[in-house]
Amino acid sequence: MDEIEWWEFDSAKEMAEQVAGDIGFVIENALEAHGGARLAVPGGSTPDLIYAELLKRKDIDWTKVTLIPTDDRLVPLDHELSNYRKLHGFFGAKKADLVSLVDEAALEDAQEAGRLADARLSLLHWPLDLACLGMGADGHTASIFPGPDFDAAINGPRARRALGVRPDPMPEAAPVPRVTLTAAALSSARTVMIVISGAEKRRVLEQALKEGPLSSLPIGRVVSAIDASIDIFWSAE
Ligand SMILES: O=C1O[C@H](COP(=O)(O)O)[C@@H](O)[C@H](O)[C@H]1O
Numbered sequence: 001m002d003e004i005e006w007w008e009f010d011s012a013k014e015m016a017e018q019v020a021g022d023i024g025f026v027i028e029n030a031l032e033a034h035g036g037a038r039l040a041v042p043g044g045s046t047p048d049l050i051y052a053e054l055l056k057r058k059d060i061d062w063t064k065v066t067l068i069p070t071d072d073r074l075v076p077l078d079h080e081l082s083n084y085r086k087l088h089g090f091f092g093a094k095k096a097d098l099v100s101l102v103d104e105a106a107l108e109d110a111q112e113a114g115r116l117a118d119a120r121l122s123l124l125h126w127p128l129d130l131a132c133l134g135m136g137a138d139g140h141t142a143s144i145f146p147g148p149d150f151d152a153a154i155n156g157p158r159a160r161r162a163l164g165v166r167p168d169p170m171p172e173a174a175p176v177p178r179v180t181l182t183a184a185a186l187s188s189a190r191t192v193m194i195v196i197s198g199a200e201k202r203r204v205l206e207q208a209l210k211e212g213p214l215s216s217l218p219i220g221r222v223v224s225a226i227d228a229s230i231d232i233f234w235s236a237e
Contacts, residue, residue, distance in 0.1 A: 003229045004209065008236075012049050012197055015235035019195055020053035022231070023130065026191050027060055030129040038066045038124060040181055042134030042142070043073075043083025044173075046195055051090040062094035066124065070133060071143030071180035072101040074113055074164075081174045099124070101162055101179040110149075110177040114164030117179045121161040131181075131189035135196050136171065139204050139217030142186060143178030145171065146218070154183045154221045161185035187225040194219075197235040205232070 009015035023039070030037035041047060054060070069083040077084050077100060084100045091098065099120065106113040135141045144153045147168035156163065162185065165178040186192075196205060208220030215221055223230065 004223075004232060005229070006232045006234060008234050010236050012235045012237060015195070015197070015233050016049035016053045019050045019132075019193065019233050020057070022193065023050070023054060023132065024057050024060060026130045027065055031061065031064055034125075036064045036066065036125075037129050038068070038126075039130040039132065040068045040070045040128050040186065040189065041087070041130075041132045042070050042195065043086055044134050044136070046134050046197060047132075048086075050195065051086075055090060055094070062091060062096040066097040066099060067091055068099040068121070068124075068128075068181070069101055070131065070141075070186065071165075071178055073143075073174050074102060074107050074110060074177045074179065076104055076107065077102060081176065101181075110164030110166050110179070112164070113177075113179050114162055117162035118160060121181075121185070126161070126185075126188070128185070128189040130191045130193070131186040132193045132195060133186065133219075133222070135194060135201055135205060135219050136173075137198075137200050137204060138171065139208055139219050140167075140171070141194075141219040141222050143167070143180035144183065144218040144222060145178070150218070152182075153180060154218070154225070156182055156184065158184045158188075183222045183225045186222060187227060190228060192226050192228050192230045194223075194230060194232045196232070197237060199236070202234055
């Protein structure tokens with residue numbers, strides 16, 4: 001990885017404005033360079049304000065933008081835990097190309113769900129123009145969690161872009177199997193951002209960065225695999 005730069009904000013709103021500006025810039029550059037933009041963006045609660053800020057911009061041709069969740073929960077697409085549902089709620093009306101990592105035919109089988117997502121992703125152009133990563137207070141990023149699929153998510157073949165994940169232990173907030181982009185797919189992105197808020201997440205991320213490639217925390221392992229420089233956006237609240 002080239003370098004890490006921290007951007008600090010007092011409020012989530014200020015951070016969202018800055019991140020939305022930077023994502024807009026990535027989209028603009030990608031459209032100029034190759035006529036389309038492919039972004040992996042997080043689920044969970046942190047990105048809501050960012051997506052709302054992005055939608056205020058009038059200069060983005062969303063029909064040329066492909067949005068892929070960094071990960072999703074293995075639930076129906078209209079379920080309240082679905083990251084796809086969130087993206088659809090924000091960007092569906094803009095006619096952005098939304099790629100689901102979840103196939104409703106494979107909700108009961110995480111490994112098959114991962115294979116199906118990987119096959120769908122192989123139809124896109126790679127690498128991503130942007131990987132925007134969130135992080136849980138337990139140090140997971142995308143849906144890379146400790147458990148039987150951890151090693152495959154971090155060290156699997158570079159051509160593998162998505163896989164099914166059975167977190168162990170299950171996260172309290174959304175205790176379901178997942179599908180995640182792999183460290184290889186995320187780390188090859190042209191631009192990488194990490195977006196977090198609060199003192200606890202900052203402490204966890206700083207610990208992961210200090211531990212480096214041997215970190216026990218998923219975010220530490222993913223960061224160590226990243227080729228590009230990384231912008232970390234942190235808001236105090
Ligand atoms: O489960 C997930 O958690 C992380 C962090 O979410 P947050 O609500 O603490 O912001 C998120 O980045 C990931 O996409 C999501 O599926």
